[in-house]
Amino acid sequence: MQAAPLTELRRLYTAADIAGDAAQLPLLDAAGTARALLIEFPQASDWPSVGATLSYLADELALPQPALSVSVGGAFTLWLAFATPRPLPQLAAFYDGLRAACLSDLPAERVRCHPLSGVEAVPLVPAFDAGVERWSAFIDPGMGSMFVSEPGLEFPPNPERQVEMLAGLRAIDDRQLAKAMAQLPTPVQAPAAGALPLAGHFADPAAFLLAVMNDASVPLGERISAASALLAAGRR
Template sequence: MNRLPSEWRRLYAPTAPGPGPGPGPDAATQADPIDGTNLVDAQGRVRALVLQLGRPADWSALSRVWQGVQLDLAWPAPAIAVSGKDGYQLWFSLAQAVPVAQARTVLTAVQARYLGDVAPARVDLWPVTDANVPQGGRHAPVIPAEPDRPEHWSAFVAPDLAPIFNDTPWLDLPPNLEGQAELLSRLVSISFTEWEMAQAQLGVTMVAQPTTPTAASPQRSAPATPATTERAPAVSQSDPRRFLLDVMNNEAIEMPLRIEAAKALLPFVPPN
C-alpha cells in the first residue's frame, strides 16, 4: 500500500484528519489528495506554507530558515524538498487551517527575519493571493510530481542529504514513494499555540489569528487598542481584502509586511 497520500493529507490537506478511524486504507489510496488544488479549501484556508529559495539553489542560506524556525520560534522541523528545477523548498504544516492572507503575512515575516540579505526575486512564497480563483488563493506545485524536463524530479529529501543537491536540485529518477512517505511520517504540524506565539515574535500578532473559536483568547491578545483587537479575527476569517488593508495601514507592523500586503491587494483592484 502506498502511504504517501495519507501522510500528505495528514500534514497538508486544509482539513486535518480527526483522531478517529478513517474510511479505510483503500479509500486513502483511491481518494488521492496529492493535488495542488486540494491545498486551498473552499473558504480560502490552508495548512501548508511553502518557502522556496532558488535561482540558484542555496542550501547554506535556506538552512538558516530551517534551523531558525526550530530554535527561535520553537516550530517543528519543516519538510525539505528539491523543486526539480532551480531551488530548495521548505514545507511547513499547520495543525489548524488559516486564511491565505494570514499565512502569507507570517511567511513573509519569516523571510524577512532569516533571508533579509537575499534578493527578494530569488524567494517564492505560497500560498499566493489570487482573486481570480474561487477560493481566493493558489498554492505551490505538489511534491513529488511528474517533471517538466526528463530526469528532473521534485522530491522531499532528508536533512542530512539536502546539501548534496545544491548544484542539481532534482532527482534523476522517480523518487521511491515509500521513502517519501517515511520522510513525511517523521514530521509533525505546528500547533495553534506554537503558531500564535511565533506571530508575537514576528510582530504580526495583532492582525493574524488562526481560524479557530479559541483564537480570540484574551491571555494572548496583542498590545493593541480594543478596536483593533476585536476586529482582527473577523477580518482575517471572512474578508481577505479588509485584512490586507488593515495590515497595510497599521503603522505598528514592520514595513516589509505592509509592503507585502500592498502587493497582495493588487488582484483585488478593479481594472480601469
C-alpha cells in the same frame, strides 16, 4: 503517486480530497484559508538561505520541522504545515516576520511564498519530469547541499522512504504559532514611490483602505486585509 504519500500530504497540508491520479496539491480550502505555507527558493545556489531558515524555525522559534523538497529545476521548497486552517493575512504576517528575521538579505525574486503568491495549487511531490528525466522528491535536510549542483533525482525516490519522512512530521499547532508570532520581528520597509501618506486626513474609508493596500511600508498581512475589505465592499 502511491496512496500512502497522498495520505500524508493530505494529513499535513490540505483538507481537500486528492485523487490517485492528481498532479496538483490544492493549498486553499473553500473558505480561502490554508493549512500550508510553502517557501520556495528557485535557485539551488541559495541553499545556505534554506539552511538558515530551517535553523531559525527550529532553534529560535521551536517549531516543528517542515518538509523539504527539491525539484528538477533546482528549487528547494520548505513545506510548513498548520494544524488549523489559517487566513492568508495571518500567514502573510508570519512570513513577513520570518523574512525579516533570516531572509532580509535575499532579493525578493529569489524567494517565493505560496499561496501568498496567488498560487492556489502546487505540483505533487515526488513527480517525474520527462523533459529532463529526473525526479522531484522530499529529502532529508542534512542532504540538501548534495543537490545544489545536481537538482532532482536521477532515479525514482524510494516510496517507503518518502512516506517515512512525511509521517515523522507534525503540524504547527495554535500555541506554537502564537508563541512564534510573538517572537518574530516586525518588518521595516521603505515606502514605495508614490505611496499615499497614511498620516494624512481621509474623509472616505475606502480611500484610506486603498492607501493602506498601496503602501509598501505597511506589513503585507495588513495590506491583504485592506484589499479584502475593499473587495467585500464591492470596490475593484
